[in-house]
Amino acid sequence: MALDDMKQQKSTASAWFRTLRDEIVKAFETLEDTQTEGAFADLPAGRFEVTETTRTGDDGEDAGGGLMSVMRGGRVFEKVGVNISTVYGTLGARAQAAMMARKGLDGMADDPRFWAAGISLVAHMQNPHAPAVHMNTRMFWTPHAWWFGGGSDLNPCIEYDEDTAHFHKTQKAWLDPHGESHYPKLKVWADEYFYIPHRNRARGVGGVFMDDHCTGDWAADFTLTQDLGRAFLPAYVPLVEKRRNTEWSEADKDAQLVHRGLYAEYNLVYDRGTKFGLETGHDANAVLMSLPPLAKWV
Numbered sequence: 001m002a003l004d005d006m007k008q009q010k011s012t013a014s015a016w017f018r019t020l021r022d023e024i025v026k027a028f029e030t031l032e033d034t035q036t037e038g039a040f041a042d043l044p045a046g047r048f049e050v051t052e053t054t055r056t057g058d059d060g061e062d063a064g065g066g067l068m069s070v071m072r073g074g075r076v077f078e079k080v081g082v083n084i085s086t087v088y089g090t091l092g093a094r095a096q097a098a099m100m101a102r103k104g105l106d107g108m109a110d111d112p113r114f115w116a117a118g119i120s121l122v123a124h125m126q127n128p129h130a131p132a133v134h135m136n137t138r139m140f141w142t143p144h145a146w147w148f149g150g151g152s153d154l155n156p157c158i159e160y161d162e163d164t165a166h167f168h169k170t171q172k173a174w175l176d177p178h179g180e181s182h183y184p185k186l187k188v189w190a191d192e193y194f195y196i197p198h199r200n201r202a203r204g205v206g207g208v209f210m211d212d213h214c215t216g217d218w219a220a221d222f223t224l225t226q227d228l229g230r231a232f233l234p235a236y237v238p239l240v241e242k243r244r245n246t247e248w249s250e251a252d253k254d255a256q257l258v259h260r261g262l263y264a265e266y267n268l269v270y271d272r273g274t275k276f277g278l279e280t281g282h283d284a285n286a287v288l289m290s291l292p293p294l295a296k297w298v
Helices: 008-031 093-103 161-178 181-194 217-231 232-243 250-269 272-277 284-290
Strands: 050-057 062-072 077-090 111-124 131-141 145-155 204-212
Touching: 008 111, 008 131, 008 217, 008 232, 050 077, 062 284, 077 145, 077 284, 093 272, 111 284, 131 217, 131 232, 131 250, 145 161, 145 181, 145 217, 145 232, 161 181, 161 204, 161 217, 161 232, 181 204, 204 217, 217 232, 250 284, 272 284
Parallel strands: none
Antiparallel strands: 050 062, 062 077, 077 111, 111 131, 131 145, 145 204
């Protein structure tokens, strides 16, 4: 497939990320509606505030944008963002250097055009027994290569072995039809990627993650990426339903805030998506949507 002949593929991928976003927003608002007991049941059911984001190139021309959907202060979700974007233009010198170093795309200096679309989700919960979670999937194109990436990982402050097992089992079930080698490979990749060297620990209990995925068969790679996204709701929603009414103590809440500090450190220091978004001039509020509303360092 000629790299310059991917207009339809780009449109298809961008539309899919919007579809996945809509499904997740609906599911999360349903969780809010059905939260009729517990400490926050007297609050209004949370709803997403949707804001269009825009991006302009150095020449002032349109360079894409997206939708930032954020719910704050809900019955179940203290803060959750589900963002989609489709951005394009030319990579700056620093982004070019990073791309060349990571992928060996020496032609980037001569033709630094890019196109990227994806969905990014982070949820921080009211009840400290309900796990925080992260998910993203994306497609990236340059005149020199295209690839997919993404996955999801669970970030509980109070760990339950059965919740971790369910999350991983569900991911495996969605990946196995694409080849049984995918899950173990992507699990190890997540364990390595979501690791915080300066704390000498993982930020959560893992999940699956891939980047730079390109077999040369766009349709097959896109279907794999779709199933990474489709796995998210059945992997995560049952855990929220199970834990959202668990009684919690002030010590539990304190543990949650400390764990959120760990999450913030990772996203600000190591996360590749955060760095790329800020480097390419995307809306800073959308890029930093993943940060928790409250956190604590001790």
